Amino acid sequence: MTKPISATPSAVLSRTAVLALLTRWCPHNWRLGLGSSILLLILLCAIFAPWLAPHSPYDQSLTDRLLRPMFMEGGSWAHPLGTDHLGRDYLSRLLYGARFSLLVGFGTIVLSAFIGIGMGVAAGYFAGKVDLIVMFILTVRLSLPIMLATLAIVGLLGNSLPLMMLVLACFLWDHFLVVARSLTLRLREAEFVLAAKASGYSDLRIMISEILPNLVGPLVVVATLEMGHAILLEAAFSFLGLGIRPPDASWGLMIAEAKDFVFFEPWLVNIPGLAIFILITAITLLGAGLQRLLVKD
Amino acid sequence: MAILEIENLDVRIPVGAGVLHAVRNISLQVEAGQTLCIVGESGCGKSMSLLAIMGLLPRTAQRQASALRFQGTELSCLNARQMEDIRGRGIGMIFQDPLTAFNPTMSIGSQLEEVHMRHMGAGRTVAREKAISLLRQVGITSPESRLAQYPHELSGGLRQRVMIAMALMCDPVLLLADEPTTALDVTIQAQVLRLLKGLQQKLSIAIVFVTHDLGVVAAVADRIAVMYAGEVVETGSVRDVFRAPQHPYTQALFGCVPDIANVTAGRLGTIPGRVPSLVTPIQGCAFRERCAKAMEACAMAAVSLKPHADGVFSRCLLSAEGINTDEELTHA
Numbered sequence: 001m002t003k004p005i006s007a008t009p010s011a012v013l014s015r016t017a018v019l020a021l022l023t024r025w026c027p028h029n030w031r032l033g034l035g036s037s038i039l040l041l042i043l044l045c046a047i048f049a050p051w052l053a054p055h056s057p058y059d060q061s062l063t064d065r066l067l068r069p070m071f072m073e074g075g076s077w078a079h080p081l082g083t084d085h086l087g088r089d090y091l092s093r094l095l096y097g098a099r100f101s102l103l104v105g106f107g108t109i110v111l112s113a114f115i116g117i118g119m120g121v122a123a124g125y126f127a128g129k130v131d132l133i134v135m136f137i138l139t140v141r142l143s144l145p146i147m148l149a150t151l152a153i154v155g156l157l158g159n160s161l162p163l164m165m166l167v168l169a170c171f172l173w174d175h176f177l178v179v180a181r182s183l184t185l186r187l188r189e190a191e192f193v194l195a196a197k198a199s200g201y202s203d204l205r206i207m208i209s210e211i212l213p214n215l216v217g218p219l220v221v222v223a224t225l226e227m228g229h230a231i232l233l234e235a236a237f238s239f240l241g242l243g244i245r246p247p248d249a250s251w252g253l254m255i256a257e258a259k260d261f262v263f264f265e266p267w268l269v270n271i272p273g274l275a276i277f278i279l280i281t282a283i284t285l286l287g288a289g290l291q292r293l294l295v296k297d
Numbered sequence: 298m299a300i301l302e303i304e305n306l307d308v309r310i311p312v313g314a315g316v317l318h319a320v321r322n323i324s325l326q327v328e329a330g331q332t333l334c335i336v337g338e339s340g341c342g343k344s345m346s347l348l349a350i351m352g353l354l355p356r357t358a359q360r361q362a363s364a365l366r367f368q369g370t371e372l373s374c375l376n377a378r379q380m381e382d383i384r385g386r387g388i389g390m391i392f393q394d395p396l397t398a399f400n401p402t403m404s405i406g407s408q409l410e411e412v413h414m415r416h417m418g419a420g421r422t423v424a425r426e427k428a429i430s431l432l433r434q435v436g437i438t439s440p441e442s443r444l445a446q447y448p449h450e451l452s453g454g455l456r457q458r459v460m461i462a463m464a465l466m467c468d469p470v471l472l473l474a475d476e477p478t479t480a481l482d483v484t485i486q487a488q489v490l491r492l493l494k495g496l497q498q499k500l501s502i503a504i505v506f507v508t509h510d511l512g513v514v515a516a517v518a519d520r521i522a523v524m525y526a527g528e529v530v531e532t533g534s535v536r537d538v539f540r541a542p543q544h545p546y547t548q549a550l551f552g553c554v555p556d557i558a559n560v561t562a563g564r565l566g567t568i569p570g571r572v573p574s575l576v577t578p579i580q581g582c583a584f585r586e587r588c589a590k591a592m593e594a595c596a597m598a599a600v601s602l603k604p605h606a607d608g609v610f611s612r613c614l615l616s617a618e619g620i621n622t623d624e625e626l627t628h629a
Contacts, residue, residue, distance in 0.1 A: 192400045192401075195390070197351075197384065198389075198473075199384060200412075200416060201415065202378075209411070213402035
């Protein structure tokens, strides 16, 4: 017997169900297909950067400063995307920069999902006073300007990659919280939660093994969108000199270092800018595709 | 010894401006191997009574009872942790809608196994064997392959059987069944009832069975408690109550059962009027506004459960003294 996909509950996320859904929906879901393939490509570039990069991203060569990329007049295949103001190979820096962007994206999302989902599920499940406290924390968080607060924290503690991720995670959990809370509020009345209580499960156990699996679909969508947000913020902070420290490369930092040349060699800004644009587009497409796949109602 | 003893159980739930007096002073007893059926209209406190026993009332609800004993243990003295050990272990529960009562994201197998592992401290393999043997006992063919399936892949009847198996995973001595056959069609209903009855005889468990279907009561019950507006209005053995219902409400309920032998009788019987609001305090007999035999005295004071012949108790002024005393009571 074949089961109609529409009859499955929206959030069923077993391995077999996911595979069945993917094979069935990918041809009709171009967003998912395009987004995930671009993201996969960028991911592979980042992972295999040491093998793919033609030069070291840190090797300076002041004689080869500001060489143009190969597609422009005066470019050569020796440096396919040219060199920056210190003569470092731009393609290599772009490939290594992808590692930081993705690392910040993933790392931030894992941390902020942990914070947001934890508080959201607790607020929705216990309601009452717990909910009141969590909503107060959320209000406080929403009233903090991310840029200014980060500026203050980084100014106090100095900039480093782990601190960057931690600070971003502390600011990006709000969507996780809101979505987890509202879904949990609905699920706590579900009969299977009552059945779980009647089977003698503790509250913590019910939240983790009964409620959480039902939130996976919507939360995966939130995670992809927030990941794009995190990468953009990292780029912005690196541009301001608050993120990755030179000589490490990140796309935001590359734009920052190129800003002095923006009127003379605009490609220096455009190439990392385009990379950020493509990555964010891919993540957003993936998010939209997953939303259609997992959150149908 | 009685498995479950309830004395003067009272449940109040604050709603908006007032307080909903959902369960009013009910006392029940269930012996091992016995089935007690709680019968009544929607909203008469049947399900609330079950939830009160399990300690699963809404957070705002207040539960009071002079005794709420399970196997001699006073449940209201237990802390949350001890109560969790009793739920699922000593008392199993079967829900009305077997679709919504299963977690849609987990396979049947893992849901069954986890109950066993939680309470019996057993390993996955032991729990799996127990699940397979129980699924076989509830009449499911090829249980090994069923374990890997998800709730939405099973039919309603199968789901209800799995739910019964789940309630029995830890060999409970008491089973609370909240309208377990209401969501099923009639043939499946008969199968499930037969199954429950058979399991009860084999395992000698006590069952509290909530239903509004008198046909179901006749099929499974040993004792019956008829509830109206949050209180028990008549209780006794099924045979005695069915033979000679004492309370006018019980009589009216029987009047509503369609008579197949006499189809030409015309319209289905109904009870006129509506169940009184449980938010406003009820004076006198709760049923008097819909009762064909209501008298002035019915409005005076709350009526207590009065013993009748054959151990039947009924909450009616007419029942104990007999109908002859009509005149006296009216003039009292």
